[in-house]
Amino acid sequence: MSASPHKLRLTLGLGFLAFIIAGSLLLLAWLRQREREESNRLFLTLAKANAESVRQMNLPRSEKLARSLKELLGVSVAFLDRETMMQAVESTIQSEIKDGSVEDFNDHQQSVVVELDKRHYMRFSRNTPASSLSLRDPATRNAFITFWLISALVGWLLVRERLKRAQSERLAMLGRVATSLAHDIKNPLASIQLHAQLMTPQNEEDAQAIKLIENESEVIAGLVNQWLHLANPLPPKLTKLDLTDCIRRVVKNMEPQARHAGVEITLDLPSPVFIMGDSPRLAQAMRNLVINAIQAMPRGGKLMISGQSTGSWFELRFADSGTGFSELALAQGTELFFTEKEGGMGVGLNIVSSIITAHGGSLKLQNDPKGGAVIIVLLPLLPA
Numbered sequence: 001m002s003a004s005p006h007k008l009r010l011t012l013g014l015g016f017l018a019f020i021i022a023g024s025l026l027l028l029a030w031l032r033q034r035e036r037e038e039s040n041r042l043f044l045t046l047a048k049a050n051a052e053s054v055r056q057m058n059l060p061r062s063e064k065l066a067r068s069l070k071e072l073l074g075v076s077v078a079f080l081d082r083e084t085m086m087q088a089v090e091s092t093i094q095s096e097i098k099d100g101s102v103e104d105f106n107d108h109q110q111s112v113v114v115e116l117d118k119r120h121y122m123r124f125s126r127n128t129p130a131s132s133l134s135l136r137d138p139a140t141r142n143a144f145i146t147f148w149l150i151s152a153l154v155g156w157l158l159v160r161e162r163l164k165r166a167q168s169e170r171l172a173m174l175g176r177v178a179t180s181l182a183h184d185i186k187n188p189l190a191s192i193q194l195h196a197q198l199m200t201p202q203n204e205e206d207a208q209a210i211k212l213i214e215n216e217s218e219v220i221a222g223l224v225n226q227w228l229h230l231a232n233p234l235p236p237k238l239t240k241l242d243l244t245d246c247i248r249r250v251v252k253n254m255e256p257q258a259r260h261a262g263v264e265i266t267l268d269l270p271s272p273v274f275i276m277g278d279s280p281r282l283a284q285a286m287r288n289l290v291i292n293a294i295q296a297m298p299r300g301g302k303l304m305i306s307g308q309s310t311g312s313w314f315e316l317r318f319a320d321s322g323t324g325f326s327e328l329a330l331a332q333g334t335e336l337f338f339t340e341k342e343g344g345m346g347v348g349l350n351i352v353s354s355i356i357t358a359h360g361g362s363l364k365l366q367n368d369p370k371g372g373a374v375i376i377v378l379l380p381l382l383p384a
Helices: 005-057 063-073 087-099 138-198 204-231 243-261 279-295 327-332 348-358
Strands: 076-081 109-115 120-127 239-242 263-268 274-277 301-310 313-320 362-367 373-380
Touching: 005 063, 005 109, 005 120, 005 138, 063 076, 138 204, 204 243, 204 279, 239 243, 239 279, 243 263, 243 274, 243 279, 243 301, 243 313, 263 279, 274 279, 274 373, 279 301, 279 313, 279 348, 279 373, 327 362, 348 362, 348 373
Parallel strands: 263 301
Antiparallel strands: 076 120, 109 120, 239 274, 301 313, 313 373, 362 373
């Protein structure tokens, strides 16, 4: 089975962090190499310029001049005579001249040899400069910031694409499962509903049992439709309806389940509240919100469903007396497959959100400062 979106985000996040660290180290190494090359280039330019000055001015190749240049330039200067050099040293000098580059004596010293004439050379030596790279340096800071921003953008695009692909794979699997379940469940369910309607109750107890069968059959039908909606979310069939009446019917059908859980449902709704909506879809959304509230109060509690008009919108509030939403649930509660309930599938609030959005409304999750969760639904009202 595919990993959950939360685990997938964590895995991709850790991978991206490792990429940023490795990339930053490589960038630092590259910047240091560039810094070293630039420093060597300037050192070589300095050596050639001073050798050219000595040559043009025909200055004496003396120790005194070498000491004066050292004080002036801050690097050691020596005049070398080819004829008096040993063969080994001569080979080294010739190699250095042939390469035309700064040579490293060891980890701490560098030198460059420049030809003055056929008999003389000048050797310039210095301590290997330490790296001056720092985030305080604008060029270095801008290089790292650019790398981090580009990496963040590419990483975000890759993560988004990976999450979309994972969700598409899940939806494709759900589509196959939902279609199969709908075919296997709907036929026997229709038979149960038909026989329940044809039964003649002999007493009040029979009537209640038949009513319970009909209500629970509707719940099963709603679950089947819920999975079908995930597999193939068709646009709603909008007609004029009374939202308050729709909610009252949902609550009436949910009363047995609420009583069994010890949950008291209170309504504070104006009537009528006319909107353009798909009655079965909205009933499905309201049923999911009521079920979520009941499940959030396993030891019983209260659910207050209230509403009021705010301009051209109608605001519905589902406020329970449970433990409220976690910070993660507030941020991701409506995402598909996100759940913090044991055994939950993480589809209920996502379906509610998609149904409300399809009706031109919005869904918001929050916590009541006095305790409990609050879900706010905004739906557009019909013009008066």
